[in-house]
Structure formats: C-alpha cells, structure tokens
Amino acid sequence: MTENDLPAEAIADPKTFTDQAALHGLLARLRRSDPLAVVQAEDHDPIRLITRHADIMAIERDAARFINAPRQAHFSNAQMEASRAAAGGVDVQKFMRNLVAMDGPDHLAYRDITQGYFTPKGLEGLRGEIERLAAEFVGRMADHVTDGRGECDFAQVALAYPLRVIMTMLGIPVEDEPLMLRLTQQTLTSQDPEFQAQGGSSMGAMMEMYMYFQAMIADRRAKPRGDLGSIIANARVGGELLPEADVFGYFLIVATAGHDTTSYAITGGLLALLENPGEMAKLRADPALMPTAVEEIIRWTTSVRHFCRTATEDCTFEGTAIKEGDLLLLSYPSANRDDAVFDDPDVFRIDRRPNRQLAFGTGPHVCLGQYLARLELSLFLRELLARVEDIELAGTPRYVEGTFVGGVKYLPVRYKMR
Numbered sequence: 001m002t003e004n005d006l007p008a009e010a011i012a013d014p015k016t017f018t019d020q021a022a023l024h025g026l027l028a029r030l031r032r033s034d035p036l037a038v039v040q041a042e043d044h045d046p047i048r049l050i051t052r053h054a055d056i057m058a059i060e061r062d063a064a065r066f067i068n069a070p071r072q073a074h075f076s077n078a079q080m081e082a083s084r085a086a087a088g089g090v091d092v093q094k095f096m097r098n099l100v101a102m103d104g105p106d107h108l109a110y111r112d113i114t115q116g117y118f119t120p121k122g123l124e125g126l127r128g129e130i131e132r133l134a135a136e137f138v139g140r141m142a143d144h145v146t147d148g149r150g151e152c153d154f155a156q157v158a159l160a161y162p163l164r165v166i167m168t169m170l171g172i173p174v175e176d177e178p179l180m181l182r183l184t185q186q187t188l189t190s191q192d193p194e195f196q197a198q199g200g201s202s203m204g205a206m207m208e209m210y211m212y213f214q215a216m217i218a219d220r221r222a223k224p225r226g227d228l229g230s231i232i233a234n235a236r237v238g239g240e241l242l243p244e245a246d247v248f249g250y251f252l253i254v255a256t257a258g259h260d261t262t263s264y265a266i267t268g269g270l271l272a273l274l275e276n277p278g279e280m281a282k283l284r285a286d287p288a289l290m291p292t293a294v295e296e297i298i299r300w301t302t303s304v305r306h307f308c309r310t311a312t313e314d315c316t317f318e319g320t321a322i323k324e325g326d327l328l329l330l331s332y333p334s335a336n337r338d339d340a341v342f343d344d345p346d347v348f349r350i351d352r353r354p355n356r357q358l359a360f361g362t363g364p365h366v367c368l369g370q371y372l373a374r375l376e377l378s379l380f381l382r383e384l385l386a387r388v389e390d391i392e393l394a395g396t397p398r399y400v401e402g403t404f405v406g407g408v409k410y411l412p413v414r415y416k417m418r
C-alpha cells in the first residue's frame with residue numbers, strides 16, 4: 001500500500017507513526033478531501049478524525065461544547081482492557097484525577113495553582129539550573145568519545161535531561177531519579193513493543209508512585225520549601241487543601257507530561273538539523289535564530305500525536321452533523337502540516353515566521369509546560385552546537401510505534417567534541 005491509499009483507519013495503528021511520509025501523505029489527503037473523517041478501526045470505538053488546523057483550533061476553543069472528560073486518548077479496546085486488568089479492576093480515576101481529565105471551572109481553578117510557576121517570568125529563576133543541566137547532559141556525550149570521535153544513541157542522551165529538569169523543579173532528589181524514570185515509564189503503558197519488553201506492571205508502578213508521592217506530600221505540608229512540589233501539596237481550592245486523589249494526580253501529570261514529549265522534540269530536532277545541513281549551518285552562524293528554530297522543531301516533531309474531545313450536544317460543525325457523545329480525535333501532526341496555514345509545510349525552515357504551530361494545543365488545556373519545553377530545548381541546543389561538531393548520522397533512525405506520544409526513539413550519531 002502506498003502513502004496515498006492508506007485508509008483513515010491507519011490513524012489508529014501505532015505502526016503508521018513509524019513512517020513519516022506515509023503518515024503525512026494520509027493526513028494531507030484527508031485535509032483536502034475528508035477533514036472530519038469518520039474512522040472505524042478494528043477493535044476501536046468510532047471517532048471523527050479532525051485534520052485541519054482551523055477546525056482543531058475551533059474545537060479546542062469551544063470548550064463547553066467539546067469537553068475532555070471522559071476520554072482523552074483513543075486506544076484499542078484490547079489496550080484499554082489490558083490497562084484495566086493491570087489496574088486489578090480498580091477505577092484509577094478514583095485515586096488519581098488530573099488536569100487533562102477535568103473541564104470547566106474545576107479545571108481552571110486547578111490550573112491556576114501552577115500557572116504562574118510555568119510562565120516565562122515564573123521560570124526565569126530556574127534558567128541557571130536548566131543551563132547547568134543542559135551542560136551536564138550534553139557533556140555526557142564526551143563519555144562516548146575514543147580517539148577524538150564519539151558515537152552514541154542521541155535519543156538516550158535526550159531522554160534523561162527533561163526528566164532531570166522536572167524532577168529538580170518538583171524537588172525530587174537525584175538519587176531517586178532512576179526509580180522515577182522506571183515508574184513513569186511503567187505507568188504510561190506503551191504501545192511500542194520495544195518498550196513493552198522492558199516489562200513491569202503499570203498498576204504496581206502506579207502504587208509505588210502513589211506511596212512515594214504520599215510521603216513527599218506529607219513532608220511538604222509539614223515543611224514547605226520553594227519547590228513546585230510544595231506549591232501543589234499546599235494548594236487550596238475553595239479554601240481547602242486538595243483531596244488526596246487530586247494532589248497525587250497533579251504530581252503524576254507534572255512528573256509524566258514533561259519528559260518524553262520534550263525529549264522526542266530534542267531528538268527529532270537534531271534529526272531534522274542533520275537531514276537539513278543548510279539549516280544547521282544557518283543556526284550555527286546566527287544563534288539569534290534560536291527562538292524561531294525552536295518553534296520550527298516543535299512544529300516539525302509534534303510529539304503529542306493526538307488528544308480527544310467529546311461533544312456535549314448535537315450540533316453542526318463546518319456543515320457536518322455531530323451528535324452528543326461523539327468522539328473527536330485532534331490530529332496535531334496534521335494541523336502542523338496544513339498548507340492553509342504554513343507555506344511549504346513539508347519543508348523544515350529554522351527561520352519560519354510566522355509559525356502558528358499547534359503542537360501545544362490551544363484553548364483552556366493548552367500545554368501548561370510550553371514555555372518550559374521551549375526553554376529546555378533552546379538551552380540544550382545552544383550547548384550542543386557549542387560543544388559538538390562534525391555531527392552526522394551513524395545509522396538509521398527509528399520512530400516510536402504509538403498513536404499518542406512519540407517521536408524518534410533511536411538516533412545513532414557520530415561526532416567530535418570541543
């Protein structure tokens with residue numbers, strides 16, 4: 001089957017996301033001919049696949065009509081059943097409620113708790129620490145140098161850095177980080193067979209995480225510090241401390257949402273620069289291009305592959321009848337290649353301006369960590385370009401098999417370090 005005749009149902013197949021040309025060929029065709037396609041993939045609930053930039057914006061901004069509860073992502077019934085079984089039949093929502101699953105005033109009140117912390121101004125105090133971490137992690141590439149030449153899987157370098165940033169912000173000590181890495185990876189059941197092979201029960205991991213955060217919450221309530229963990233643990237809504245399930249959910253979403261998304265952007269960003277050496281040279285020659293380069297990398301990599309919304313009423317959207325309860329799948333990779341918004345959308349251009357990329361979503365649920373992700377990316381890239389030269393591909397990159405969050409998971413590179 002060629003990229004032009006993949007059926008819309010391929011959007012539900014994790015393997016589709018390992019072939020960028022096929023994926024974008026399918027999405028371009030749907031944007032032109034069937035932008036609200038009904039997808040009835042085997043063993044999946046039917047869903048409408050929203051592919052145009054303008055439609056995704058309109059749906060996200062109409063948050064009363066299109067809500068996040070009860071379904072935030074689209075997985076096969078078998079996979080959802082496996083998650084339920086791994087949870088021992090326990091309703092996970094009962095002891096874990098987080099921002100992504102909330103709507104309306106509840107959601108706004110909970111976002112308010114950390115919103116200030118995640119603004120560019122709020123993050124300013126962390127810049128020095130993030131710079132130091134960027135230097136430390138890029139410096140790890142030197143461990144793989146012999147006789148002046150280095151070789152490593154860059155995806156592994158990029159994986160550890162955003163995790164350390166977020167753990168530092170939360171106030172989790174470095175020695176607990178391997179535990180956190182294992183627990184967050186096991187909690188988010190993966191569709192990629194390579195990650196599943198790493199084993200571990202997602203419910204067991206969730207329980208371990210629960211115990212860990214309970215101890216931390218008690219500690220921060222007794223002795224608040226200046227960290228993000230203390231802000232969440234001591235937050236009040238309507239004058240009351242948050243219920244246990246909500247504090248835990250908050251820790252969990254902050255601990256998990258910010259690391260693989262950002263590391264896929266860093267790894268995919270380096271791959272784009274390697275595949276477009278002219279763009280790499282431009283960025284090396286003019287570091288003032290960093291902000292537009294970061295924006296273009298975020299557009300290009302779009303590491304969140306979808307979120308869902310549910311219609312709250314019968315309505316007509318762009319001439320199409322939508323029924324109450326209908327599920328909608330927002331395809332961010334599609335929005336970010338829409339030629340109604342981007343000139344030459346399939347060209348990677350570090351000085352693209354304007355760049356109305358939608359990788360962070362929009363509306364009330366717009367990514368809480370968007371400024372943090374931009375800061376992490378720009379400080380890391382600046383350090384990488386300063387310390388690493390003659391960098392080239394040393395093998396074939398591989399993409400994550402997964403319909404939800406993903407990107408380049410294997411990026412072998414050869415380089416020299418200064």
Ligand code: HEM
Nearest residue numbers: 099100257258261262304360361362365366367368369373
């Ligand atoms: C390149 C990296 C990242 C990408 C592509 C990304 C993408 C997204 C997207 C698409 C959403 C949903 C937006 C919507 O529904 O409109 C989201 C939500 C969220 N992101 Fe990110 N994200 C990234 C990094 C981060 C980081 C570093 C954090 C740090 C804590 C973070 C925390 C969150 C949280 C807490 C939410 C839920 C917000 C809510 O529902 O109100 N993300 N992100």
